[in-house]
Amino acid sequence: MKQKLLILIMSLYSIVSLAQNKEPIDNENTLFQSINISGHIQSNGDIENVHVINKTAQIFTVSNGKGFFEISGKISDTLVFSSVQYQLKEIIIDSRIYQSGICNVSLQDKVNELDEVIVGKILTGNLMSDIKNTEGDPPINFYDVGIPGYAGKIATQSERRLNEATTGAGIIPLNPIINAITGRTKMLKNHIEIERREALMQNIKARLSNDFFASNPMDEDLRMDFFYFCADDENFIKHCKSQTDFKILIFLRQKYRQYIKNLTSTED
Incomplete structure (x- = not known):
């Protein structure tokens, strides 16, 4: 009986010693x-x-x-x-x-403060006096004089040239036929596509450039070339036109990896 009691006491002592000697969990690593x-x-x-x-x-x-x-x-x-x-x-x-x-x-609203500018004469607050001191005629538009006018989106020079190349007078207009045969119509369509890509690329660059490069560092002299690299992608319009900023940033991040990879392989 004494032998069993001695073994039990020694076992408990060993367990307590191991518990005391065990190193504490390093909580700092979790940080x-x-x-x-x-x-x-x-x-x-x-x-x-x-x-x-x-x-x-x-x-x-x-x-x-x-x-x-x-x-x-x-x-x-x-x-x-x-x-x-x-x-x-x-x-x-x-x-x-x-x-x-x-x-x-x-977040606090961004306020762009401008220097005080006085345009024209200073108003006194006296309505009759201010009316007499105010100069200028109201603007005249084509509605005022009864002239029909175009109120839609103004076409670019390339769009006007394409319209001219694909339309014509007469029963069988020759302009569209000749321009299609010579390839001028196709060339003008390509110009319009390039202009639209350029405009979209410049818009994205102006809106998202600072935020994108804050998390994706790149030398200043390479950034313009990077955006042209993005615009050359065949899916650029699909992924960036009328899309949310988040989806555009995802597309830019994918192109960023490709661009950096190309730079690395060129240097090697």
């Missing part, structure tokens, strides 16, 4: 793991399609119609919130945000 961080953007204006960029991890997303977003991040990552109508805001993920997994943001 360097990325987690999904959810958040809500608050503002007085439209909060849809606000660009949310993890500048450290070089990933991005956009807010939905109600201002909610979700993005991956870890301690010390920098989140950038960017939109045309709001001031740029940066938030560094701290332990509070990391542990809660929540990052709510309030």
